Amino acid sequence: MPKPIVIVGAGQAAASFVSRHKALANKGIGNNEPLILIGEEPVPPYQRPPLSKAYMSGDLERDRLFIRPTQWYSEQNITTYFNTRVDSIDPQLRKLKTSDGQTIDYGKLILCTGSSPLSLPTRMGGDLAGVFTLRNIADAEAMAPELVLGRKLLIVGGGYIGLEAAAVARKFGLDVTVIEMAERILQRVAAPQTSDFFRMLHQQHDVDVRESTQLVRLTQKSDGLNSRVDGAELANGEQLEADLVLVGIGGRPNIKLADQSGLDCENGIAVNQICQTSNPDIFSAGDCASFMRNGQRIRLESVQNAADQGDLVARVIAGEAVTYDPLPWFWSDQYDCKLQIAGLNMGYTQTVIRPGSKPGGQSVWYYAQDKLLAVDAMNDTMAYALGRKMIGAGLHPSPDLIADPAIDLKTVSKK
Amino acid sequence: MAKITWKTEDGKEISADVKDGLNLMEAAIANDVPDVDGDCGGCLSCATCHVFVDEAWLERTGEVDDIEDTMLEMTDVERRDNSRLSCQLIASPELDGLVLHVPAP
Numbered sequence: 001m002p003k004p005i006v007i008v009g010a011g012q013a014a015a016s017f018v019s020r021h022k023a024l025a026n027k028g029i030g031n032n033e034p035l036i037l038i039g040e041e042p043v044p045p046y047q048r049p050p051l052s053k054a055y056m057s058g059d060l061e062r063d064r065l066f067i068r069p070t071q072w073y074s075e076q077n078i079t080t081y082f083n084t085r086v087d088s089i090d091p092q093l094r095k096l097k098t099s100d101g102q103t104i105d106y107g108k109l110i111l112c113t114g115s116s117p118l119s120l121p122t123r124m125g126g127d128l129a130g131v132f133t134l135r136n137i138a139d140a141e142a143m144a145p146e147l148v149l150g151r152k153l154l155i156v157g158g159g160y161i162g163l164e165a166a167a168v169a170r171k172f173g174l175d176v177t178v179i180e181m182a183e184r185i186l187q188r189v190a191a192p193q194t195s196d197f198f199r200m201l202h203q204q205h206d207v208d209v210r211e212s213t214q215l216v217r218l219t220q221k222s223d224g225l226n227s228r229v230d231g232a233e234l235a236n237g238e239q240l241e242a243d244l245v246l247v248g249i250g251g252r253p254n255i256k257l258a259d260q261s262g263l264d265c266e267n268g269i270a271v272n273q274i275c276q277t278s279n280p281d282i283f284s285a286g287d288c289a290s291f292m293r294n295g296q297r298i299r300l301e302s303v304q305n306a307a308d309q310g311d312l313v314a315r316v317i318a319g320e321a322v323t324y325d326p327l328p329w330f331w332s333d334q335y336d337c338k339l340q341i342a343g344l345n346m347g348y349t350q351t352v353i354r355p356g357s358k359p360g361g362q363s364v365w366y367y368a369q370d371k372l373l374a375v376d377a378m379n380d381t382m383a384y385a386l387g388r389k390m391i392g393a394g395l396h397p398s399p400d401l402i403a404d405p406a407i408d409l410k411t412v413s414k415k
Numbered sequence: 416m417a418k419i420t421w422k423t424e425d426g427k428e429i430s431a432d433v434k435d436g437l438n439l440m441e442a443a444i445a446n447d448v449p450d451v452d453g454d455c456g457g458c459l460s461c462a463t464c465h466v467f468v469d470e471a472w473l474e475r476t477g478e479v480d481d482i483e484d485t486m487l488e489m490t491d492v493e494r495r496d497n498s499r500l501s502c503q504l505i506a507s508p509e510l511d512g513l514v515l516h517v518p519a520p
């Protein structure tokens with residue numbers, strides 16, 4: 001019998017790997033190795049995107065978060081250890097040790113360890129009660145009951161998580177302030193026009209959006225033993241009141257295990273075009289894996305990346321000749337606005353705005369000189385779909401055509 | 416309630432009674448139909464829940480709108496006239512007995 005494949009981390013990438021592995025094995029492709037899935041969370045793999053959207057707002061039932069029903073894993077003869085951490089790997093002996101004292105042998109190892117949200121240091125009040133980060137189902141379930149009409153929510157960081165949570169909190173009638181250290185919200189991920197669109201959207205929903213605003217520290221109630229957050233002190237000297245705080249200032253890849261095992265790490269667990277680490281028996285997929293794209297080692301924190309890399313590793317291990325060359329896509333829901341992104345805007349030199357076909361719609365098209373890189377589509381799924389199609393097909397429509405609302409995008413995409 | 420049958424390329428059949436209102440991408444995943452992924456959770460962003468509707472059912476599954484039509488051009492297996500994204504098919508009594516063919520990438 002072939003040696004087992006052990007998957008460390010039980011998120012989207014892991015789910016995608018085991019699904020593809022089983023689908024291939026059922027067709028007689030590959031070696032049908034036994035699978036062992038180890039995850040630190042108490043639950044099987046689930047979709048993370050709804051945590052800051054429909055799940056937190058109560059519009060999606062818990063059961064529907066799970067990528068596969070719980071019994072699926074046992075039906076498929078997948079050994080699962082949830083609530084279990086892997087403490088060390090011995091790549092020479094191909095063994096790993098878990099937090100509950102087991103030693104497990106592997107033939108191949110897949111590291112799907114994900115990323116962790118950055119938190120504020122203790123000296124800035126990061127440990128106070130009432131201060132949240134949002135990554136896991138447990139985080140969402142801890143924060144959701146705090147979303148009570150009339151309370152004051154301070155969001156530190158104007159990225160997707162923070163803005164999505166702001167929208168959910170407004171739905172519940174909280175008083176919401178977003179502070180962003182950079183000049184504009186979404187600065188790290190989007191063009192000024194996309195930032196402008198979302199700033200206006202949140203302002204229309206009475207969110208106080210404060211950019212170029214630095215936090216000095218969170219403050220706490222001074223009465224006795226209660227250490228709960230009660231506000232924030234800003235660099236401009238201002239004091240804000242807050243009943244709860246969400247910290248959404250980005251994430252870092254979980255590389256500790258890989259690093260301790262002697263695997264090359266650079267902006268994540270370094271992998272090649274088949275998601276293989278510097279040890280040929282060890283692969284990595286998802287938020288934690290860094291890969292080369294246009295001469296840079298990048299990581300993508302998205303469902304697309306996790307699902308596609310997990311899928312790819314299963315195919316590689318089964319003997320298929322495939323390499324990772326993604327067409328990234330991403331989405332965000334805020335209020336009644338759906339943002340869909342196709343491509344990667346990294347290295348763009350200009351942007352073009354196209355009005356949407358319906359009121360409230362708009363798309364931002366990113367170019368490096370005349371080369372189309374990416375599209376941010378707000379309430380304009382057609383622009384997203386056609387943009388994605390054009391990027392996938394290697395089409396580079398002239399920015400003038402894109403900017404002209406009289407031009408039908410469908411004709412452009414057929415050229 | 417609608418009885419839905421998925422037929423895979425290697426000749427397997429999976430049938431399930433699906434609650435009214437549930438989309439058939441979620442139903443496929445719940446019933447372990449291979450090669451229907453639904454990575455985006457059904458928000459028309461990914462085109463990974465592609466199916467072919469059995470010819471006999473085409474009238475009842477209705478028209479494909481513009482957006483789905485465009486997303487269908489991004490499927491792994493090339494689309495045909497009877498292609499749908501199964502997240503856009505919603506279980507209802509009218510679809511009781513529906514047969515879907517699952518393409519294998």
